[in-house]
Amino acid sequence: MAEVTTVGAEWAALAAGLLAAFAAAAVVLDGLLTARTEGLPRGPALWHPVDETARLLRQRRRAPLSADTLLWRIGGGGLVVAALLMVAVVPLGQWVLSDLDVGVVWFNTMDVAVWALVWLTGWGANSAHSLVGGYRFLALALAYELPLMFALVAPAVAAASLNLGEIATAQEPLWFVVWMPVAFVVYCLGVVAFSVRGPFTPPVGIDVAGGVLAELSGVDRLLVQAGRYALLAAGAAFAVPMFLGGGAGPLLPGWAWVLVKTGALLAVLVWVRRHLPTVRPELFMEVGWVVLLPAVLVQDLVVAVVVAGRG
Amino acid sequence: MSVLVDIAFWSLAAVAVVSAVLVFVVDSMARATYALALSFVAVGFVVVMLHQSYLGIVTVLMMLMEMAVMAVYMVMYMGMNPALMPMSMVHSKRAALAVSVAAFVVLGAGAMLVEWPVRRGEPAADVTAALGEALMGPQMLVMVVVSPVMVATIVGGVVLAAHRTRYDRFGDDLDRRPPRDPARGGVGR
Numbered sequence: 001m002a003e004v005t006t007v008g009a010e011w012a013a014l015a016a017g018l019l020a021a022f023a024a025a026a027v028v029l030d031g032l033l034t035a036r037t038e039g040l041p042r043g044p045a046l047w048h049p050v051d052e053t054a055r056l057l058r059q060r061r062r063a064p065l066s067a068d069t070l071l072w073r074i075g076g077g078g079l080v081v082a083a084l085l086m087v088a089v090v091p092l093g094q095w096v097l098s099d100l101d102v103g104v105v106w107f108n109t110m111d112v113a114v115w116a117l118v119w120l121t122g123w124g125a126n127s128a129h130s131l132v133g134g135y136r137f138l139a140l141a142l143a144y145e146l147p148l149m150f151a152l153v154a155p156a157v158a159a160a161s162l163n164l165g166e167i168a169t170a171q172e173p174l175w176f177v178v179w180m181p182v183a184f185v186v187y188c189l190g191v192v193a194f195s196v197r198g199p200f201t202p203p204v205g206i207d208v209a210g211g212v213l214a215e216l217s218g219v220d221r222l223l224v225q226a227g228r229y230a231l232l233a234a235g236a237a238f239a240v241p242m243f244l245g246g247g248a249g250p251l252l253p254g255w256a257w258v259l260v261k262t263g264a265l266l267a268v269l270v271w272v273r274r275h276l277p278t279v280r281p282e283l284f285m286e287v288g289w290v291v292l293l294p295a296v297l298v299q300d301l302v303v304a305v306v307v308a309g310r311g
Numbered sequence: 312m313s314v315l316v317d318i319a320f321w322s323l324a325a326v327a328v329v330s331a332v333l334v335f336v337v338d339s340m341a342r343a344t345y346a347l348a349l350s351f352v353a354v355g356f357v358v359v360m361l362h363q364s365y366l367g368i369v370t371v372l373m374m375l376m377e378m379a380v381m382a383v384y385m386v387m388y389m390g391m392n393p394a395l396m397p398m399s400m401v402h403s404k405r406a407a408l409a410v411s412v413a414a415f416v417v418l419g420a421g422a423m424l425v426e427w428p429v430r431r432g433e434p435a436a437d438v439t440a441a442l443g444e445a446l447m448g449p450q451m452l453v454m455v456v457v458s459p460v461m462v463a464t465i466v467g468g469v470v471l472a473a474h475r476t477r478y479d480r481f482g483d484d485l486d487r488r489p490p491r492d493p494a495r496g497g498v499g500r
Contacts, residue, residue: 071341100364109368283497
């Protein structure tokens with residue numbers, strides 16, 4: 001594969017547009033799947049992102065009494081920003097916004113920023129339900145983050161680099177997903193978790209009246225909901241150079257393959273939501289540390305031995 | 312280009328100092344914690360500007376994680392419910408002020424008066440790899456010793472702080488299976 005070239009900052013608009021398109025596609029797919037299981041008409045699901053955006057933009061923005069509005073809005077608005085900063089280091093074929101030498105660490109930093117952002121969204125509203133949601137997220141985060149970190153280690157060790165372009169190039173001829181399946185699965189779990197989706201919805205659970213989302217309305221709610229889907233899309237996009245061979249593939253150019261693979265993984269991540277049970281934060285802690293963490297450490301060991309053996 | 316770099320450096324430096332001061336000025340636990348986080352993040356990006364991307368970004372990562380958890384402890388350990396009630400972030404004002412001014416003067420004087428070394432040699436082409444080789448090569452003994460000491464400290468601290476012992480969990484003869492715990496575990500225990 002050709003070397004990646006860094007494109008100018010004006011292309012960030014395109015990256016943001018692609019991210020928004022993927023996020024909207026994820027919303028539509030989720031709606032279609034719901035419509036299918038519940039036997040509802042499919043038309044409204046197709047327009048749901050547009051309808052919901054229009055509805056929330058017109059809705060009056062309200063805040064509970066003595067909410068910490070500053071922290072609340074930093075938390076709510078920050079999710080979209082974190083997702084955008086994640087995709088800034090993901091190469092689209094041979095182009096990348098920032099060819100950062102430590103791109104993997106950068107992604108990890110952004111997903112840790114989500115800890116702070118979700119908790120701030122829960123805290124700032126001055127509402128018990130929101131606060132419970134914020135704490136639930138941190139409890140889940142403590143369980144999923146370390147396995148996720150060690151899952152990110154595996155491709156970096158195999159490629160002997162933290163740069164995403166080099167990691168993608170190192171996957172010729174064999175994609176990392178093939179010989180690091182454990183790391184890939186744990187990574188996907190982490191992505192679903194930091195998007196507060198699927199099994200990891202207790203922070204926004206209906207048992208706490210929507211948790212972190214409880215008091216959000218208008219554009220604030222729009223930003224948080226869009227941020228969750230954008231994080232899911234960004235996580236799918238990041239998996240492409242990490243595990244799925246980057247832009248490698250027959251016939252189509254590199255950038256097209258990156259988009260196709262991102263879309264495919266995103267669809268799986270959306271689809272998997274309705275096939276996994278919701279996890280209780282206090283129970284998932286033990287799953288994370290007793291099952292996932294050792295599993296992914298063994299995966300790292302296997303990768304390290306293979307790399308050392310290859311010389 | 313170098314003007315932009317200067318502007319970025321001084322802006323980050325200003326953010327670091329101003330938000331550090333805000334830690335003591337604001338009247339809420341959450342704001343104080345995240346003002347501190349912002350200060351550390353700005354310092355992390357200053358380190359990135361010194362061409363140590365790995366160290367800088369890891370600093371940001373660790374500090375965000377640490378402050379997210381610390382906010383929980385700050386709220387938990389305050390006797391009163393500090394939820395969104397305004398409260399002062401300082402106590403023992405005079406002593407604290409004296410200590411911090413003295414520390415600032417000593418450190419500042421040290422930085423100003425000491426003779427700065429002249430650079431010898433050139434930085435490695437890949438500073439991240441050089442750092443890793445230094446840590447895992449010549450400094451390996453230190454790392455190997457420090458890790459078990461840190462783990463032992465954490466385990467020891469938890470054992471000393473927890474009021475329940477293994478006899479509470481497993482019974483007097485340590486033969487109760489599964490152990491009696493206040494919360495269930497996630498893997499069937």
